Amino acid sequence: NAGVTQTPKFQVLKTGQSMTLQCAQDMNHEYMSWYRQDPGMGLRLIHYSVGAGITDQGEVPNGYNVSRSTTEDFPLRLLSAAPSQTSVYFCASRIQGAHNEQFFGPGTRLTVL
């Protein structure tokens, strides 16, 4: 099992550009989520999904879109990047109801100029 994979590892964007951060898991987990990590802020939930076709907002959803067409994939889209979105982004997955033990991907480090 590859676990949770994320691409790209690093990305630099200009303000206003759009891009998609990819996330995939091969553990057949129903629940997937996206977090951003900023210095001194810990991990904050952006969006999450409890299964294919179902998504919902987390703590900091503004400026981000998600979709979940398959169990395996959960891409995160930035429609018009802003410098405030410079951060490290982590995707995570878990079995629904499994005491919340989540497995994280390696992260994408995004810089918006």
Added chain:
Amino acid sequence: GQQLNQSPQSMFIQEGEDVSMNCTSSSIFNTWLWYKQDPGEGPVLLIALYKAGELTSNGRLTAQFGITRKDSFLNISASIPSDVGIYFCAGPNYGGSQGNLIFGKGTKLSVKP
């Protein structure tokens, strides 16, 4: 809303020393999770706690679920250089839905050889 407060924010210790860190919540939890994040990587689950008073070990790491259910503690004995990283506590966000996790802001551990 729920908040998790971790302390200390950072620690600089000598190799071989023991380490203690804690996490407190503004509300009662029924699950406590401790994660470690190595530099440049995603968080990895170290220990999960499910019952008040529970004491669980994972090698040199020991975590406890506080009796009040509003706190948890993580101890590392005889620290080594590879213990360097950020340690996060996490618990279920009862204010949200579907069992999302909330995270503390982390304790950054540095170990001097």
